[in-house]
Amino acid sequence: MVLLRLLWQVPVALILLVVFLFSMSGYAISVNSRRTKDVPYILPTAPDFSAERHVLDIYTPRGKSATGRPVVVFIHGGAWNSGNKNIYWFIGRRLAKQGVVTVIINYRLSPNVQVPAMADDCARAVQWVTQHIGGYGGDPNRIFVMGHSAGGGLAALLATDTQLFARLGMTKNPVKGAILDDAAGLDMFGYLTKMEYPGDESYLVAYGKVPAVWRTVSPIYFVGASSPPMLVYVGENTYPSILDSSKRFRQRLQEFGIKHEFATLPGKKHIPMATQLFWKNNIIYRDLLKFVGATS
Template sequence: MTLAPFMRRAALLAAALGAALLSACSPAKLLDRAVPRDTYDFEGGVAYGTAPRQKLDVFLPLPTALPAAGRRPLVVFFFGGAWTTGDRATFRFVGEALASRGAVVVLPDYGLSPAFRYPVFVQDSALAVKWALDNAQRLGADPKQVYVMGHSAGAYNAAMVALDDRWLGALGSSPRQLAGWIGLAGPYDFLPIENPDAKLAFDWPNTLPESQPLRHVTSAAPRTLLMAVGKDTLVNPIRNTRQMAEHLRAAGVDVQVQEFDDLGHVTLIANVAKPLHWLGGPVLPPIVKFLGLP
Protein backbone atom coordinates (compact mmCIF):
# COMPACT_ATOMS: atom_id res chain seq x y z
CA MET A 1 0.00 0.00 0.00
CA THR A 2 1.39 3.38 -1.01
CA LEU A 3 1.98 6.03 1.62
CA ALA A 4 1.32 8.91 -0.76
CA PRO A 5 -2.37 9.45 0.17
CA PHE A 6 -1.51 9.28 3.87
CA MET A 7 1.30 11.78 3.43
CA ARG A 8 -0.94 14.19 1.57
CA ARG A 9 -3.58 13.99 4.31
CA ALA A 10 -0.99 14.45 7.01
CA ALA A 11 0.32 17.51 5.20
CA LEU A 12 -3.19 18.96 4.98
CA LEU A 13 -3.77 18.39 8.69
CA ALA A 14 -0.42 19.93 9.58
CA ALA A 15 -1.14 22.97 7.45
CA ALA A 16 -4.57 23.41 9.01
CA LEU A 17 -3.22 23.08 12.55
CA GLY A 18 -0.42 25.49 11.80
CA ALA A 19 -2.79 28.06 10.36
CA ALA A 20 -5.05 27.69 13.38
CA LEU A 21 -2.19 28.34 15.76
CA LEU A 22 -1.00 31.37 13.82
CA SER A 23 -4.37 33.01 13.32
CA ALA A 24 -6.35 31.67 16.30
CA CYS A 25 -9.10 30.75 13.81
CA SER A 26 -11.84 28.27 14.62
CA PRO A 27 -12.02 25.05 12.55
CA ALA A 28 -15.18 26.41 10.91
CA LYS A 29 -13.37 29.54 9.74
CA LEU A 30 -10.48 27.47 8.43
CA LEU A 31 -12.89 25.29 6.49
CA ASP A 32 -14.66 28.34 5.10
CA ARG A 33 -11.37 29.70 3.79
CA ALA A 34 -10.66 26.42 2.02
CA VAL A 35 -14.03 26.16 0.26
CA PRO A 36 -14.16 27.68 -3.26
CA ARG A 37 -16.11 30.87 -3.87
CA ASP A 38 -16.01 30.87 -7.67
CA THR A 39 -18.15 27.78 -8.25
CA TYR A 40 -21.57 29.39 -7.70
CA ASP A 41 -23.51 32.64 -7.79
CA PHE A 42 -24.85 34.05 -4.54
CA GLU A 43 -27.79 35.99 -3.10
CA GLY A 44 -27.24 36.75 0.58
CA GLY A 45 -29.35 37.98 3.47
CA VAL A 46 -32.72 37.51 1.77
CA ALA A 47 -35.66 37.99 4.15
CA TYR A 48 -38.20 35.17 4.23
CA GLY A 49 -40.06 36.75 7.16
CA THR A 50 -39.97 39.83 9.35
CA ALA A 51 -38.00 38.54 12.37
CA PRO A 52 -34.24 39.24 12.57
CA ARG A 53 -33.26 35.58 12.12
CA GLN A 54 -35.72 34.97 9.31
CA LYS A 55 -33.10 35.44 6.62
CA LEU A 56 -31.54 33.05 4.13
CA ASP A 57 -28.73 32.75 1.61
CA VAL A 58 -29.18 31.37 -1.90
CA PHE A 59 -26.47 29.48 -3.79
CA LEU A 60 -27.07 29.35 -7.52
CA PRO A 61 -25.34 27.09 -10.04
CA LEU A 62 -23.21 28.85 -12.61
CA PRO A 63 -24.82 29.09 -16.06
CA THR A 64 -22.56 26.30 -17.32
CA ALA A 65 -23.50 23.88 -14.52
CA LEU A 66 -25.79 20.97 -15.31
CA PRO A 67 -28.71 20.52 -15.43
CA ALA A 68 -30.05 23.49 -17.39
CA ALA A 69 -31.94 26.30 -15.65
CA GLY A 70 -35.56 25.35 -15.09
CA ARG A 71 -34.72 21.70 -14.51
CA ARG A 72 -32.51 22.10 -11.45
CA PRO A 73 -33.52 20.74 -8.06
CA LEU A 74 -33.81 23.15 -5.15
CA VAL A 75 -32.55 22.08 -1.72
CA VAL A 76 -33.44 23.86 1.52
CA PHE A 77 -30.76 22.93 4.06
CA PHE A 78 -31.17 23.34 7.84
CA PHE A 79 -28.04 23.33 10.02
CA GLY A 80 -27.76 21.56 13.37
CA GLY A 81 -26.67 22.77 16.80
CA ALA A 82 -29.18 21.38 19.33
CA TRP A 83 -31.57 24.23 18.41
CA THR A 84 -29.36 26.58 20.46
CA THR A 85 -26.40 27.44 18.20
CA GLY A 86 -25.53 27.82 14.54
CA ASP A 87 -25.91 30.16 11.60
CA ARG A 88 -26.21 29.83 7.86
CA ALA A 89 -22.81 31.40 7.14
CA THR A 90 -20.97 28.54 8.84
CA PHE A 91 -22.49 26.06 6.41
CA ARG A 92 -21.54 27.79 3.18
CA PHE A 93 -19.66 24.59 2.31
CA VAL A 94 -22.99 22.75 1.94
CA GLY A 95 -24.28 25.41 -0.44
CA GLU A 96 -21.08 25.29 -2.47
CA ALA A 97 -20.99 21.49 -2.63
CA LEU A 98 -24.51 21.19 -4.01
CA ALA A 99 -24.62 24.34 -6.16
CA SER A 100 -21.40 23.33 -7.90
CA ARG A 101 -23.16 20.08 -8.83
CA GLY A 102 -26.15 21.89 -10.35
CA ALA A 103 -28.64 22.39 -7.48
CA VAL A 104 -30.12 25.64 -6.25
CA VAL A 105 -29.49 25.73 -2.49
CA VAL A 106 -31.29 27.76 0.17
CA LEU A 107 -29.66 28.07 3.63
CA PRO A 108 -31.96 29.70 6.20
CA ASP A 109 -31.32 30.83 9.73
CA TYR A 110 -34.12 30.09 12.21
CA GLY A 111 -35.08 31.03 15.75
CA LEU A 112 -32.89 29.44 18.42
CA SER A 113 -33.36 28.55 22.09
CA PRO A 114 -33.42 29.96 24.73
CA ALA A 115 -34.97 33.00 23.04
CA PHE A 116 -37.33 30.71 21.13
CA ARG A 117 -38.68 27.26 21.86
CA TYR A 118 -40.64 24.59 20.02
CA PRO A 119 -42.49 25.06 17.73
CA VAL A 120 -40.91 28.39 16.65
CA PHE A 121 -37.93 26.80 14.89
CA VAL A 122 -40.28 24.44 13.03
CA GLN A 123 -42.52 27.34 12.04
CA ASP A 124 -39.48 29.28 10.79
CA SER A 125 -38.33 26.24 8.82
CA ALA A 126 -41.73 25.87 7.19
CA LEU A 127 -41.77 29.56 6.31
CA ALA A 128 -38.35 29.23 4.66
CA VAL A 129 -39.55 26.21 2.67
CA LYS A 130 -42.68 28.12 1.64
CA TRP A 131 -40.39 30.92 0.39
CA ALA A 132 -38.39 28.35 -1.60
CA LEU A 133 -41.52 26.83 -3.14
CA ASP A 134 -42.77 30.28 -4.15
CA ASN A 135 -39.41 31.39 -5.59
CA ALA A 136 -38.11 28.16 -7.15
CA GLN A 137 -38.99 29.12 -10.69
CA ARG A 138 -37.50 32.61 -10.35
CA LEU A 139 -34.28 31.03 -9.10
CA GLY A 140 -34.05 28.76 -12.13
CA ALA A 141 -35.14 25.60 -10.30
CA ASP A 142 -37.90 23.13 -11.03
CA PRO A 143 -40.80 23.90 -8.63
CA LYS A 144 -41.63 20.19 -8.64
CA GLN A 145 -38.12 19.28 -7.48
CA VAL A 146 -37.92 21.02 -4.09
CA TYR A 147 -36.23 19.06 -1.30
CA VAL A 148 -35.67 19.70 2.39
CA MET A 149 -32.45 18.54 4.01
CA GLY A 150 -30.82 18.89 7.40
CA HIS A 151 -28.15 17.66 9.76
CA SER A 152 -28.78 16.76 13.42
CA ALA A 153 -31.27 19.31 14.84
CA GLY A 154 -31.63 20.60 11.29
CA ALA A 155 -32.65 17.11 10.16
CA TYR A 156 -35.37 17.24 12.81
CA ASN A 157 -36.60 20.53 11.31
CA ALA A 158 -36.57 19.02 7.82
CA ALA A 159 -38.43 15.93 9.01
CA MET A 160 -41.14 17.95 10.72
CA VAL A 161 -41.74 20.08 7.63
CA ALA A 162 -41.78 17.02 5.36
CA LEU A 163 -43.90 14.72 7.54
CA ASP A 164 -46.23 16.93 9.62
CA ASP A 165 -48.53 18.82 7.29
CA ARG A 166 -49.58 21.29 10.00
CA TRP A 167 -46.62 23.57 9.34
CA LEU A 168 -46.73 24.04 5.57
CA GLY A 169 -50.51 23.68 5.70
CA ALA A 170 -50.76 26.77 7.91
CA LEU A 171 -49.01 28.69 5.11
CA GLY A 172 -51.23 27.47 2.30
CA SER A 173 -48.76 24.84 1.08
CA SER A 174 -48.29 21.12 1.66
CA PRO A 175 -45.51 18.53 2.11
CA ARG A 176 -46.95 16.93 -1.02
CA GLN A 177 -45.25 19.71 -2.95
CA LEU A 178 -41.87 18.33 -1.88
CA ALA A 179 -39.92 15.91 -4.06
CA GLY A 180 -38.18 14.41 -1.05
CA TRP A 181 -36.37 14.97 2.22
CA ILE A 182 -32.85 14.13 3.39
CA GLY A 183 -31.93 13.60 7.04
CA LEU A 184 -28.35 13.30 8.30
CA ALA A 185 -27.99 12.01 11.87
CA GLY A 186 -31.39 13.38 12.78
CA PRO A 187 -33.26 12.95 16.09
CA TYR A 188 -36.74 11.71 15.20
CA ASP A 189 -37.83 10.03 18.45
CA PHE A 190 -36.11 11.40 21.56
CA LEU A 191 -38.57 11.39 24.45
CA PRO A 192 -37.77 11.43 27.32
CA ILE A 193 -35.28 14.20 26.63
CA GLU A 194 -31.82 13.85 28.14
CA ASN A 195 -29.81 16.54 26.33
CA PRO A 196 -29.84 19.75 28.48
CA ASP A 197 -30.07 22.04 25.45
CA ALA A 198 -32.91 20.03 23.96
CA LYS A 199 -34.73 20.07 27.31
CA LEU A 200 -34.80 23.85 27.19
CA ALA A 201 -35.69 24.03 23.51
CA PHE A 202 -38.65 21.67 23.97
CA ASP A 203 -39.76 22.83 27.43
CA TRP A 204 -39.15 19.41 29.00
CA PRO A 205 -40.98 17.78 30.82
CA ASN A 206 -43.92 19.57 29.22
CA THR A 207 -42.88 18.46 25.75
CA LEU A 208 -45.77 17.58 23.49
CA PRO A 209 -45.70 14.02 22.11
CA GLU A 210 -46.61 15.35 18.67
CA SER A 211 -43.26 17.15 18.60
CA GLN A 212 -41.67 13.85 17.53
CA PRO A 213 -41.31 13.37 13.75
CA LEU A 214 -41.80 9.60 14.00
CA ARG A 215 -45.42 10.17 15.02
CA HIS A 216 -46.18 11.84 11.69
CA VAL A 217 -45.13 9.11 9.27
CA THR A 218 -47.87 8.34 6.75
CA SER A 219 -48.05 6.92 3.26
CA ALA A 220 -48.12 10.53 1.98
CA ALA A 221 -44.55 11.20 3.14
CA PRO A 222 -42.10 12.27 0.40
CA ARG A 223 -39.40 9.88 -0.75
CA THR A 224 -36.59 9.86 1.78
CA LEU A 225 -32.83 9.55 2.13
CA LEU A 226 -31.60 8.85 5.66
CA MET A 227 -27.90 8.95 6.54
CA ALA A 228 -26.34 8.20 9.91
CA VAL A 229 -23.19 7.23 11.76
CA GLY A 230 -23.13 3.69 13.12
CA LYS A 231 -21.30 4.71 16.29
CA ASP A 232 -22.99 8.09 16.83
CA THR A 233 -22.87 8.91 20.55
CA LEU A 234 -25.03 12.05 20.26
CA VAL A 235 -28.01 10.79 18.27
CA ASN A 236 -28.72 7.07 18.54
CA PRO A 237 -28.89 5.75 14.96
CA ILE A 238 -30.90 2.66 15.91
CA ARG A 239 -33.67 4.50 17.71
CA ASN A 240 -33.77 7.38 15.24
CA THR A 241 -32.57 6.65 11.71
CA ARG A 242 -33.30 2.92 11.58
CA GLN A 243 -36.64 3.25 13.34
CA MET A 244 -37.67 6.10 11.04
CA ALA A 245 -36.74 3.98 8.04
CA GLU A 246 -38.79 1.06 9.35
CA HIS A 247 -41.87 3.24 9.86
CA LEU A 248 -41.53 4.79 6.40
CA ARG A 249 -41.15 1.42 4.73
CA ALA A 250 -44.15 0.06 6.62
CA ALA A 251 -46.15 3.01 5.26
CA GLY A 252 -45.03 2.21 1.72
CA VAL A 253 -42.69 5.21 1.36
CA ASP A 254 -39.60 4.99 -0.84
CA VAL A 255 -36.72 5.29 1.65
CA GLN A 256 -32.98 4.83 1.26
CA VAL A 257 -30.64 4.40 4.22
CA GLN A 258 -26.89 4.69 4.41
CA GLU A 259 -24.75 4.35 7.53
CA PHE A 260 -21.06 5.16 7.89
CA ASP A 261 -18.66 3.55 10.34
CA ASP A 262 -15.71 5.80 9.51
CA LEU A 263 -17.33 9.13 10.35
CA GLY A 264 -18.63 10.90 13.46
CA HIS A 265 -21.71 12.97 14.20
CA VAL A 266 -20.07 16.21 13.04
CA THR A 267 -17.82 14.82 10.32
CA LEU A 268 -20.88 13.27 8.67
CA ILE A 269 -21.86 16.72 7.41
CA ALA A 270 -18.29 18.05 7.23
CA ASN A 271 -17.47 15.31 4.72
CA VAL A 272 -19.69 17.13 2.21
CA ALA A 273 -17.08 19.91 1.98
CA LYS A 274 -14.61 19.43 -0.86
CA PRO A 275 -11.52 19.92 1.35
CA LEU A 276 -12.76 17.18 3.70
CA HIS A 277 -13.84 14.45 1.26
CA TRP A 278 -10.92 12.34 2.47
CA LEU A 279 -12.34 12.04 5.99
CA GLY A 280 -14.39 8.97 5.09
CA GLY A 281 -17.77 8.34 3.60
CA PRO A 282 -18.27 9.47 0.90
CA VAL A 283 -21.42 11.35 1.90
CA LEU A 284 -22.00 13.66 -1.08
CA PRO A 285 -22.46 11.11 -3.93
CA PRO A 286 -25.60 9.45 -2.46
CA ILE A 287 -27.13 12.91 -1.93
CA VAL A 288 -26.32 13.98 -5.48
CA LYS A 289 -27.84 10.77 -6.83
CA PHE A 290 -30.98 11.16 -4.69
CA LEU A 291 -31.43 14.66 -6.16
CA GLY A 292 -31.20 13.27 -9.66
CA LEU A 293 -28.02 15.18 -10.46
CA PRO A 294 -25.32 13.81 -12.78
Protein backbone atom coordinates in the same frame (compact mmCIF):
# COMPACT_ATOMS: atom_id res chain seq x y z
CA MET B 1 15.36 30.31 23.47
CA VAL B 2 15.66 30.21 19.68
CA LEU B 3 14.54 26.55 19.70
CA LEU B 4 11.50 27.35 21.82
CA ARG B 5 10.59 30.21 19.50
CA LEU B 6 10.77 27.87 16.50
CA LEU B 7 8.69 25.22 18.23
CA TRP B 8 6.04 27.83 19.05
CA GLN B 9 5.94 28.92 15.41
CA VAL B 10 5.37 25.40 14.03
CA PRO B 11 1.73 25.02 15.12
CA VAL B 12 1.01 28.60 14.07
CA ALA B 13 2.44 27.85 10.65
CA LEU B 14 0.32 24.70 10.40
CA ILE B 15 -2.83 26.62 11.33
CA LEU B 16 -2.04 29.28 8.74
CA LEU B 17 -1.42 26.57 6.16
CA VAL B 18 -4.78 24.94 6.90
CA VAL B 19 -6.55 28.30 6.68
CA PHE B 20 -4.81 29.01 3.38
CA LEU B 21 -5.71 25.62 1.91
CA PHE B 22 -9.33 25.91 2.99
CA SER B 23 -9.48 29.44 1.55
CA MET B 24 -8.08 28.24 -1.76
CA SER B 25 -10.49 25.29 -1.75
CA GLY B 26 -13.34 27.66 -1.02
CA TYR B 27 -12.31 29.85 -3.93
CA ALA B 28 -12.03 26.84 -6.22
CA ILE B 29 -15.51 25.56 -5.42
CA SER B 30 -17.07 29.04 -5.62
CA VAL B 31 -15.96 29.71 -9.20
CA ASN B 32 -18.96 27.94 -10.71
CA SER B 33 -21.63 29.31 -8.37
CA ARG B 34 -23.22 32.53 -7.17
CA ARG B 35 -24.36 33.37 -3.65
CA THR B 36 -27.24 35.68 -2.85
CA LYS B 37 -26.89 36.44 0.85
CA ASP B 38 -29.26 37.32 3.70
CA VAL B 39 -32.57 37.25 1.85
CA PRO B 40 -35.52 37.70 4.26
CA TYR B 41 -38.04 34.87 3.97
CA ILE B 42 -40.78 36.59 5.92
CA LEU B 43 -41.84 40.21 5.67
CA PRO B 44 -39.59 42.52 7.69
CA THR B 45 -42.79 44.17 8.90
CA ALA B 46 -43.98 40.94 10.57
CA PRO B 47 -44.20 41.34 14.37
CA ASP B 48 -41.85 38.39 15.02
CA PHE B 49 -39.33 39.23 12.30
CA SER B 50 -35.67 38.70 13.20
CA ALA B 51 -33.17 40.34 10.87
CA GLU B 52 -30.59 37.72 11.88
CA ARG B 53 -32.67 34.56 12.00
CA HIS B 54 -35.38 35.00 9.33
CA VAL B 55 -32.92 35.09 6.44
CA LEU B 56 -31.47 32.62 3.96
CA ASP B 57 -28.64 32.34 1.44
CA ILE B 58 -29.15 31.06 -2.10
CA TYR B 59 -26.40 29.31 -4.05
CA THR B 60 -27.00 28.98 -7.78
CA PRO B 61 -24.96 27.37 -10.56
CA ARG B 62 -23.41 29.84 -13.00
CA GLY B 63 -24.18 27.71 -16.04
CA LYS B 64 -27.53 28.05 -17.78
CA SER B 65 -30.14 25.30 -17.82
CA ALA B 66 -33.05 24.87 -20.21
CA THR B 67 -35.22 23.70 -17.32
CA GLY B 68 -35.51 24.52 -13.63
CA ARG B 69 -32.89 22.87 -11.46
CA PRO B 70 -33.60 20.77 -8.36
CA VAL B 71 -33.58 22.67 -5.08
CA VAL B 72 -32.13 21.57 -1.73
CA VAL B 73 -33.03 23.53 1.41
CA PHE B 74 -30.39 22.86 4.09
CA ILE B 75 -31.19 23.30 7.80
CA HIS B 76 -28.26 23.64 10.21
CA GLY B 77 -27.92 21.85 13.53
CA GLY B 78 -26.74 23.08 16.92
CA ALA B 79 -28.85 21.47 19.66
CA TRP B 80 -31.72 23.90 18.90
CA ASN B 81 -29.85 26.70 20.68
CA SER B 82 -26.96 27.55 18.34
CA GLY B 83 -25.77 27.36 14.75
CA ASN B 84 -25.80 29.61 11.74
CA LYS B 85 -26.21 29.27 7.98
CA ASN B 86 -22.87 31.00 7.40
CA ILE B 87 -20.98 27.98 8.74
CA TYR B 88 -22.32 25.76 5.96
CA TRP B 89 -21.41 27.82 2.91
CA PHE B 90 -19.39 24.89 1.57
CA ILE B 91 -22.56 22.78 1.18
CA GLY B 92 -24.14 25.51 -0.92
CA ARG B 93 -21.03 25.86 -3.05
CA ARG B 94 -20.52 22.11 -3.52
CA LEU B 95 -24.10 21.44 -4.56
CA ALA B 96 -24.43 24.50 -6.77
CA LYS B 97 -21.26 23.51 -8.60
CA GLN B 98 -22.96 20.18 -9.34
CA GLY B 99 -26.20 21.63 -10.68
CA VAL B 100 -28.35 22.02 -7.56
CA VAL B 101 -29.85 25.32 -6.45
CA THR B 102 -29.16 25.31 -2.71
CA VAL B 103 -30.84 27.35 0.00
CA ILE B 104 -29.28 27.48 3.47
CA ILE B 105 -31.52 28.97 6.13
CA ASN B 106 -31.40 30.45 9.58
CA TYR B 107 -34.25 30.01 12.04
CA ARG B 108 -34.91 31.30 15.54
CA LEU B 109 -33.26 29.45 18.40
CA SER B 110 -33.76 28.58 22.05
CA PRO B 111 -34.13 30.19 24.57
CA ASN B 112 -35.86 32.90 22.52
CA VAL B 113 -38.34 30.38 21.06
CA GLN B 114 -39.10 26.69 21.40
CA VAL B 115 -38.98 23.97 18.76
CA PRO B 116 -42.55 24.38 17.43
CA ALA B 117 -41.68 27.97 16.45
CA MET B 118 -38.43 26.75 14.87
CA ALA B 119 -40.42 24.27 12.76
CA ASP B 120 -42.77 27.06 11.72
CA ASP B 121 -39.78 29.19 10.69
CA CYS B 122 -38.41 26.38 8.54
CA ALA B 123 -41.82 25.87 6.92
CA ARG B 124 -42.04 29.59 6.17
CA ALA B 125 -38.59 29.42 4.57
CA VAL B 126 -39.72 26.54 2.35
CA GLN B 127 -42.89 28.45 1.47
CA TRP B 128 -40.72 31.40 0.37
CA VAL B 129 -38.65 29.03 -1.74
CA THR B 130 -41.75 27.70 -3.52
CA GLN B 131 -42.79 31.25 -4.37
CA HIS B 132 -39.44 32.73 -5.40
CA ILE B 133 -36.89 30.07 -6.33
CA GLY B 134 -37.91 30.12 -9.98
CA GLY B 135 -36.22 33.51 -10.21
CA TYR B 136 -32.95 31.85 -9.23
CA GLY B 137 -33.18 29.00 -11.72
CA GLY B 138 -34.73 26.49 -9.33
CA ASP B 139 -37.75 24.29 -9.95
CA PRO B 140 -40.44 24.95 -7.31
CA ASN B 141 -41.83 21.49 -8.01
CA ARG B 142 -38.56 19.80 -7.04
CA ILE B 143 -37.82 21.03 -3.52
CA PHE B 144 -35.93 18.72 -1.15
CA VAL B 145 -35.00 19.34 2.48
CA MET B 146 -31.74 18.36 4.14
CA GLY B 147 -30.31 18.79 7.61
CA HIS B 148 -27.71 17.64 10.11
CA SER B 149 -28.37 16.94 13.80
CA ALA B 150 -31.21 19.19 15.04
CA GLY B 151 -31.56 20.40 11.46
CA GLY B 152 -32.06 16.82 10.34
CA GLY B 153 -34.92 16.41 12.77
CA LEU B 154 -36.52 19.62 11.50
CA ALA B 155 -36.07 18.47 7.90
CA ALA B 156 -37.78 15.18 8.73
CA LEU B 157 -40.65 17.09 10.35
CA LEU B 158 -41.10 19.26 7.25
CA ALA B 159 -41.25 16.15 5.10
CA THR B 160 -43.82 14.34 7.24
CA ASP B 161 -46.05 16.90 9.01
CA THR B 162 -48.33 18.41 6.36
CA GLN B 163 -50.00 20.65 8.95
CA LEU B 164 -46.90 22.85 9.06
CA PHE B 165 -47.74 23.99 5.54
CA ALA B 166 -51.51 23.84 5.91
CA ARG B 167 -51.24 26.47 8.66
CA LEU B 168 -49.53 28.71 6.10
CA GLY B 169 -52.42 28.31 3.70
CA MET B 170 -50.65 25.85 1.42
CA THR B 171 -52.86 23.10 -0.01
CA LYS B 172 -50.10 20.48 -0.11
CA ASN B 173 -46.68 19.74 1.28
CA PRO B 174 -44.13 21.02 -1.28
CA VAL B 175 -41.30 18.79 0.01
CA LYS B 176 -40.49 16.08 -2.54
CA GLY B 177 -37.88 14.28 -0.44
CA ALA B 178 -35.58 14.54 2.57
CA ILE B 179 -31.89 13.90 3.18
CA LEU B 180 -31.23 13.27 6.88
CA ASP B 181 -27.63 13.45 8.09
CA ASP B 182 -27.28 12.03 11.63
CA ALA B 183 -30.64 13.54 12.50
CA ALA B 184 -31.47 14.40 16.11
CA GLY B 185 -34.96 14.80 17.52
CA LEU B 186 -36.71 12.16 15.44
CA ASP B 187 -38.50 10.99 18.59
CA MET B 188 -38.08 13.60 21.30
CA PHE B 189 -41.28 12.43 22.94
CA GLY B 190 -39.69 9.06 23.66
CA TYR B 191 -36.32 10.60 24.46
CA LEU B 192 -37.55 13.16 26.97
CA THR B 193 -39.99 10.72 28.54
CA LYS B 194 -37.11 8.39 29.42
CA MET B 195 -34.48 11.00 30.40
CA GLU B 196 -31.72 8.37 30.20
CA TYR B 197 -28.63 10.53 29.75
CA PRO B 198 -26.88 13.18 31.88
CA GLY B 199 -27.89 16.69 30.91
CA ASP B 200 -31.14 15.67 29.21
CA GLU B 201 -33.06 18.23 31.25
CA SER B 202 -31.27 20.99 29.36
CA TYR B 203 -33.38 20.13 26.30
CA LEU B 204 -36.50 21.19 28.17
CA VAL B 205 -35.48 24.79 27.46
CA ALA B 206 -36.01 24.19 23.74
CA TYR B 207 -38.83 21.65 24.01
CA GLY B 208 -40.73 22.84 27.07
CA LYS B 209 -42.17 20.63 29.77
CA VAL B 210 -45.39 19.44 28.10
CA PRO B 211 -45.10 15.87 26.73
CA ALA B 212 -47.91 16.47 24.23
CA VAL B 213 -45.80 19.22 22.64
CA TRP B 214 -42.77 16.91 22.43
CA ARG B 215 -44.87 14.56 20.35
CA THR B 216 -46.05 17.29 17.97
CA VAL B 217 -42.46 17.97 16.90
CA SER B 218 -41.29 14.33 16.73
CA PRO B 219 -41.25 13.29 13.05
CA ILE B 220 -41.48 9.57 13.79
CA TYR B 221 -45.18 10.00 14.67
CA PHE B 222 -46.00 11.74 11.37
CA VAL B 223 -44.60 9.18 8.94
CA GLY B 224 -47.46 7.96 6.77
CA ALA B 225 -48.35 6.59 3.37
CA SER B 226 -48.02 10.02 1.76
CA SER B 227 -44.55 10.75 3.15
CA PRO B 228 -41.93 11.48 0.46
CA PRO B 229 -38.84 9.35 -0.24
CA MET B 230 -35.82 9.84 1.99
CA LEU B 231 -32.10 9.25 2.31
CA VAL B 232 -31.12 8.54 5.93
CA TYR B 233 -27.51 8.49 7.11
CA VAL B 234 -26.21 7.77 10.59
CA GLY B 235 -22.66 7.59 11.93
CA GLU B 236 -21.54 4.25 13.33
CA ASN B 237 -20.00 6.03 16.34
CA THR B 238 -22.56 8.76 16.80
CA TYR B 239 -24.63 9.27 19.97
CA PRO B 240 -26.58 6.15 21.02
CA SER B 241 -29.85 8.08 21.04
CA ILE B 242 -29.38 9.10 17.39
CA LEU B 243 -28.50 5.54 16.39
CA ASP B 244 -31.59 4.21 18.14
CA SER B 245 -34.07 6.78 16.88
CA SER B 246 -32.71 6.59 13.31
CA LYS B 247 -33.21 2.82 13.24
CA ARG B 248 -36.75 3.16 14.60
CA PHE B 249 -37.47 5.91 12.08
CA ARG B 250 -36.31 3.54 9.35
CA GLN B 251 -38.73 0.93 10.64
CA ARG B 252 -41.59 3.42 10.32
CA LEU B 253 -40.59 4.16 6.73
CA GLN B 254 -40.58 0.43 6.03
CA GLU B 255 -43.98 -0.08 7.67
CA PHE B 256 -45.58 2.47 5.35
CA GLY B 257 -43.65 1.39 2.28
CA ILE B 258 -41.87 4.73 1.90
CA LYS B 259 -39.07 4.59 -0.63
CA HIS B 260 -35.83 5.23 1.20
CA GLU B 261 -32.16 4.41 1.56
CA PHE B 262 -30.55 3.90 4.96
CA ALA B 263 -26.78 3.86 5.49
CA THR B 264 -24.59 3.57 8.57
CA LEU B 265 -21.27 5.24 7.81
CA PRO B 266 -18.36 3.27 9.35
CA GLY B 267 -16.34 4.99 12.06
CA LYS B 268 -18.15 8.31 11.80
CA LYS B 269 -19.00 10.37 14.89
CA HIS B 270 -21.67 13.05 15.03
CA ILE B 271 -19.66 16.15 14.02
CA PRO B 272 -17.70 14.44 11.21
CA MET B 273 -21.05 13.47 9.69
CA ALA B 274 -21.37 17.18 8.86
CA THR B 275 -17.75 18.15 8.21
CA GLN B 276 -17.37 15.38 5.63
CA LEU B 277 -19.66 17.46 3.41
CA PHE B 278 -16.74 19.78 2.69
CA TRP B 279 -15.41 17.09 0.36
CA LYS B 280 -17.31 16.59 -2.88
CA ASN B 281 -16.79 12.83 -3.24
CA ASN B 282 -18.46 11.67 -0.03
CA ILE B 283 -21.29 9.15 -0.25
CA ILE B 284 -24.00 11.62 0.78
CA TYR B 285 -23.37 13.91 -2.19
CA ARG B 286 -23.12 10.97 -4.59
CA ASP B 287 -26.48 9.62 -3.45
CA LEU B 288 -28.08 13.06 -3.17
CA LEU B 289 -27.32 14.08 -6.77
CA LYS B 290 -29.07 10.96 -8.05
CA PHE B 291 -31.90 11.37 -5.55
CA VAL B 292 -32.77 14.92 -6.67
CA GLY B 293 -32.07 14.28 -10.34
CA ALA B 294 -29.24 16.79 -10.71
CA THR B 295 -27.44 17.44 -13.97
CA SER B 296 -24.40 19.72 -13.68
